[in-house]
Structure formats: C-alpha cells, structure tokens
Amino acid sequence: MEYEVVIGLETHAELSTLTKLFCGCSTKFGVEPNTQVCPVCLGMPGVLPVMNKKAFEYSLKSALALHCEINKFTNFDRKSYYYPDLPKNYQISQNYYNLGVNGYMTIEVNGSTKKIRIHNVHLEEEAGKLIHPEEIGTNYSLVDFNRAGVPLLEIVSYPDMRGVDEVDSYMQTLRKILLYMDVSDCKMQEGSLRFEASISLREKGSDKLGNRVEIKNLNSMKAVIKAIEYEVGRQSKLLDRGETVARETRLWDAVTERSERMRSKEEAQDYRYFPEPDLLPVLIDEKWLHEIKGTIPELPLDRKLRFVEVFKLSDYDSGILTEEKVFADFFEECVKILNRPKAISNWIINDLLREVKDRKLDIHNLPIKPKQLASLIEIIEKGTISSTIAKEVFSEMIQSGKNPHAIIEEKKLAQISDESLIESIIEKVIATNPEAIEDYKKGKKNALSFLMGQVMKETKGKANPKIVNELLKGKVGV
Amino acid sequence: MIDKKLIEYVASLSRLELTRDEEEMFMNQLTDILSYIEKLRKLNTEDVKPMAYPLNKSNVFREDKLCPSTSKEEILANAPAKIDAFFKVPKVIE
Numbered sequence: 001m002e003y004e005v006v007i008g009l010e011t012h013a014e015l016s017t018l019t020k021l022f023c024g025c026s027t028k029f030g031v032e033p034n035t036q037v038c039p040v041c042l043g044m045p046g047v048l049p050v051m052n053k054k055a056f057e058y059s060l061k062s063a064l065a066l067h068c069e070i071n072k073f074t075n076f077d078r079k080s081y082y083y084p085d086l087p088k089n090y091q092i093s094q095n096y097y098n099l100g101v102n103g104y105m106t107i108e109v110n111g112s113t114k115k116i117r118i119h120n121v122h123l124e125e126e127a128g129k130l131i132h133p134e135e136i137g138t139n140y141s142l143v144d145f146n147r148a149g150v151p152l153l154e155i156v157s158y159p160d161m162r163g164v165d166e167v168d169s170y171m172q173t174l175r176k177i178l179l180y181m182d183v184s185d186c187k188m189q190e191g192s193l194r195f196e197a198s199i200s201l202r203e204k205g206s207d208k209l210g211n212r213v214e215i216k217n218l219n220s221m222k223a224v225i226k227a228i229e230y231e232v233g234r235q236s237k238l239l240d241r242g243e244t245v246a247r248e249t250r251l252w253d254a255v256t257e258r259s260e261r262m263r264s265k266e267e268a269q270d271y272r273y274f275p276e277p278d279l280l281p282v283l284i285d286e287k288w289l290h291e292i293k294g295t296i297p298e299l300p301l302d303r304k305l306r307f308v309e310v311f312k313l314s315d316y317d318s319g320i321l322t323e324e325k326v327f328a329d330f331f332e333e334c335v336k337i338l339n340r341p342k343a344i345s346n347w348i349i350n351d352l353l354r355e356v357k358d359r360k361l362d363i364h365n366l367p368i369k370p371k372q373l374a375s376l377i378e379i380i381e382k383g384t385i386s387s388t389i390a391k392e393v394f395s396e397m398i399q400s401g402k403n404p405h406a407i408i409e410e411k412k413l414a415q416i417s418d419e420s421l422i423e424s425i426i427e428k429v430i431a432t433n434p435e436a437i438e439d440y441k442k443g444k445k446n447a448l449s450f451l452m453g454q455v456m457k458e459t460k461g462k463a464n465p466k467i468v469n470e471l472l473k474g475k476v477g478v
Numbered sequence: 479m480i481d482k483k484l485i486e487y488v489a490s491l492s493r494l495e496l497t498r499d500e501e502e503m504f505m506n507q508l509t510d511i512l513s514y515i516e517k518l519r520k521l522n523t524e525d526v527k528p529m530a531y532p533l534n535k536s537n538v539f540r541e542d543k544l545c546p547s548t549s550k551e552e553i554l555a556n557a558p559a560k561i562d563a564f565f566k567v568p569k570v571i572e
C-alpha cells in the first residue's frame with residue numbers, strides 16, 4: 001500500500017542570555033559541574049524566581065519571527081514530574097497562555113516554498129544534566145545542575161511535513177532564523193538546539209491521521225532524518241501486515257541506528273499543570289511589540305530571494321551568502337562601497353569562505369574588512385594587479401589584516417604596464433627560445449602561449465597580460 | 479471521589495511510598511478538602527474573573543546581569559550522596 005508520511009517537530013533552543021531564566025547564575029557551557037548553581041535554580045524552599053527580561057524578549061522576538069499571534073496576557077505554569085535532573089520536581093513552563101500561537105515558517109524544498117504552521121512558541125527552564133557512568137554494574141547516575149534554569153525556547157510545529165526533505169529544510173531554516181536573530185547559538189553538539197519528531201502514516205488520499213509515534217534522543221540533524229526514515233519503514237511494515245501502530249515514545253540509538261520503545265513507566269505523562277504562583281503574569285502591549293519587531297533582522301530566506309532579485313546573483317550563490325548572517329552582511333557592506341555584486345560574491349564564496357575554513361577563522365572577528373575587499377576588487381579592475389596576483393594579495397590580507405595597497409607596494413606586486421619594459425623582456429625571451437619561434441612558424445599555435453608563459457615567469461606574473469599578448473603577437477608577426 | 483486507587487496513583491506520581499495508615503489518612507484529608515471545594519462551587523461566581531495571582535501586579539523582570547553563584551561546597555553540602563562535584567542519585571536508565 002502507498003502511505004503518506006505525516007511529521008511534526010518539537011524544537012528546543014537554549015537562549016543565549018548571559019544568565020539563567022530566574023536567577024543570576026551564568027549559562028556558560030562546559031564548566032566544572034555544579035559551580036553555576038544557587039538556591040533559586042536548585043529550588044531551595046523559600047526562594048523566589050524573577051524573570052530574565054532578555055530571555056523573555058528573545059522569546060517574543062522568535063515568536064514574532066515565526067509569525068505567531070502574541071498572547072497579550074501570558075503567564076507561567078508548573079509542569080510537575082519527578083526526575084533527578086529536575087531539582088524542584090516541577091519545571092516552570094507555559095501551558096495555558098503560551099507566548100505565541102498559530103504561526104508559520106516558510107521553508108524551501110527543491111526550489112519551491114511551503115508554509116509549515118507553528119502550533120505554539122513558549123518559554124521554559126532547562127533541566128540539569130544527567131550522566132550515566134558506562135562501567136557495567138554501576139547502580140548510580142550523576143547530576144550536574146549547571147544547566148538547570150537556563151532559558152529554553154520550545155517551538156512546536158503542526159504535523160505539516162510530508163517527508164525528510166521538508167524536515168531537513170525546516171530544521172535548517174529554523175536554525176538559521178534563530179542564528180540570524182542572535183537568540184541562540186544553536187550548537188547541537190552542546191545540546192543548545194534539539195529536535196523531537198512525531199511521525200504517523202496514513203493511506204494516501206486519506207485525511208484521517210494514523211497513530212503518532214514520538215522519537216526522542218535525536219542528537220543531530222542527521223539523526224533526525226535517519227530516525228524518521230527508520231520509523232517510516234517500521235510503521236509501513238506493520239501496516240502492510242495489517243497490524244496497528246502503537247501510540248508510543250521511542251528512543252533513537254545513533255550507534256545501532258534503531259529506535260526502541262521507551263518503558264511505559266517513563267512514558268506516563270500526567271503533568272498536572274497549574275499556574276506558577278511565584279511568578280507574575282506578563283502583559284504585552286503594542287508599544288513593546290513594536291519595539292521588539294524593530295529588532296528582528298531580515299530573515300534568511302527573504303534575504304536570499306532579495307539577493308537574487310536585486311543583485312542578480314544565482315539562487316545557489318545567494319543561498320551560500322545568506323547561510324550565515326555575517327557573510328550576508330559582509331557582502332552588502334562591500335556592495336555599498338563598490339557596486340560590483342557578482343565580483344564581490346565570487347570573492348566571498350571562493351576565497352573568503354575557503355580561507356575561513358582552512359584557517360578556522362572566527363567569523364565574528366574576520367581579519368578582513370568589507371572596505372578592504374572592495375578596494376582589492378577596485379585595484380584589479382584598474383589593472384594594477386592581475387587576478388592571479390590578487391589571490392596572493394588576498395591571502396596576505398587575511399594573514400596580516402593589511403590593506404591591499406600596502407601589500408602591493410611592500411611586495412612590489414603592481415602589474416608592469418610599461419610597454420618598453422615588457423618589450424625588452426619579450427625580446428630576451430625570444431632570444432633564449434628560438435625553437436619556439438620556429439615551432440610557431442611551422443603552425444604550432446600553442447608556442448605563443450608558451451612564450452607568454454615565459455614572459456610572465458620572467459616578471460613573476462606581474463606583466464599586464466593584455467599588453468604582453470599584443471606585443472608578442474606583433475613580434476612574431478601575427 | 480477520592481478512593482484508594484487515586485491515592486496510590488498520586489503517590490506514585492510523586493514517588494512517595496505510603497503506609498496503609500497514611501493512605502487512609504490522606505484519603506480522608508483529601509476528601510474533606512474536595513468536599514469543601516464542592517461547597518465553594520455552589521457560589522454564584524458568574525461575574526468574577528478567575529484569579530491565579532493574589533497580587534494585582536504584572537511584568538516584574540530582572541536584567542540579564544551575572545550574580546555570584548553559590549560555592550560548590552555549599553551546594554553539595556545538603557546532598558545525601560555525591561561523587562566529586564556531582565550529585566549522586568540512584569540509576570535512572572537501564
């Protein structure tokens with residue numbers, strides 16, 4: 001039978017605030033266990049949480065970027081569950097009045113766009129981190145509460161995705177949006193961006209949803225895709241055999257590339273939400289919303305489409321340039337200085353990105369400024385240096401941070417355009433390579449490029465190739 | 479209606495082990511509380527807005543400023559069991 005795959009994603013993103021959601025403890029990753037903890041985030045009796053304004057505003061900003069309706073009255077609720085990584089035995093989250101509801105995000109798949117609806121966006125606190133010693137026979141787990149209380153944004157999509165292509169695009173797009181807005185560092189390897197998928201299958205053409213299976217423990221985007229592919233295979237086999245798919249939660253194992261049903265005890269969900277009495281509600285007025293809207297930058301997909309339209313760049317190049325906000329900004333800064341979008345785009349994509357990768361440069365602290373790249377391109381267009389020499393100058397600019405003019409002067413790289421000088425070099429080359437002239441006269445056309453190469457070699461690549469070519473042709477009598 | 483089954487369920491959600499006497503006691507106490515609430519439900523509250531907060535206040539925030547955390551020693555001082563800088567708990571996965 002042919003099935004339609006129905007997929008929804010739940011995304012958790014740690015917000016990149018300096019401090020936790022309800023206390024002034026640091027959110028820094030990778031420090032000594034239990035050194036960024038205080039009575040508030042440890043849930044000691046009598047403490048009072050106070051909301052981090054930046055975390056709330058980051059959430060608001062994200063909800064707006066995802067086109068959500070903003071609840072003018074929003075509050076926080078206690079989600080009760082007992083697990084050792086949760087010091088209070090409840091998580092402060094949102095349930096009744098989520099910050100944002102009914103939004104959508106536009107994704108691009110195979111050149112066409114699709115809207116994936118967002119069910120809700122809400123703010124909650126992170127749990128601590130559990131470590132399970134691997135030695136066989138240990139009967140304990142270890143808890144580090146440094147992460148407990150870090151602001152966590154949850155974004156819940158509708159089950160609007162119909163295949164892994166769409167899921168992949170959804171994850172990439174959402175990640176890019178969060179990065180563009182600087183609200184999360186989205187480092188999956190550090191757990192600051194996590195996905196959970198829910199998958200069901202239904203007969204093609206039917207609009208009745210099948211039983212939904214949730215998959216957890218997905219530590220990379222690759223794992224999400226693999227787990228979904230595995231789950232689709234598993235469910236279609238069950239349905240083909242006429243069996244039903246049990247509604248359950250499964251854990252993905254990235255090593256064996258299989259998922260396994262979570263034990264029912266852990267699955268029992270009865271969170272008994274009720275309003276968190278220690279926190280006051282938040283009322284959001286138009287003025288505040290307007291302020292936050294003003295901080296949202298142009299989003300990656302919009303920016304990409306604009307680059308295609310305004311700068312006449314290819315879809316592919318625009319995609320690469322807008323992949324990271326830093327490079328899209330760099331590009332636009334350059335274009336403002338020098339209106340050569342195509343050349344600038346080429347330099348960024350072919351040279352800057354390669355240097356960044358090879359030298360593992362910090363993209364937020366690039367050694368080259370837009371003004372410097374623009375002046376390098378200007379120098380090339382004036383004919384002061386050839387494009388081959390320009391590559392050398394560029395590499396030097398990256399290494400030293402110097403201006404191209406200074407490098408050209410220092411290393412005497414300026415192109416030789418002095419005709420009499422070039423002529424004397426040509427004569428010298430012809431004199432030492434008489435056989436090439438003979439070859440040329442016998443009809444071997446490539447002898448001319450050999451001579452050209454020799455002249456360039458003599459001048460260390462600095463001779464103006466156009467002038468060399470003309471003079472050379474004159475000499476051999478074309 | 480609070481019966482024994484419900485008490486057992488609530489206790490298991492809270493990871494509590496109750497003795498028979500305790501089950502009996504909580505069953506009676508919770509039944510009393512619920513019957514009092516039943517009494518309150520009979521009041522006409524048609525024009526009264528639900529109130530989750532006792533204060534007529536909203537939008538209380540703090541700035542995103544670092545405060546010193548508590549020392550690891552103090553934090554771990556209450557822990558029934560620890561290893562190095564970690565809290566030690568019974569194994570939670572198999």
Ligand SMILES: [Zn+2]
Pocket residue numbers: 020023024025036037038039040041042149
């Ligand atoms: Zn704290």
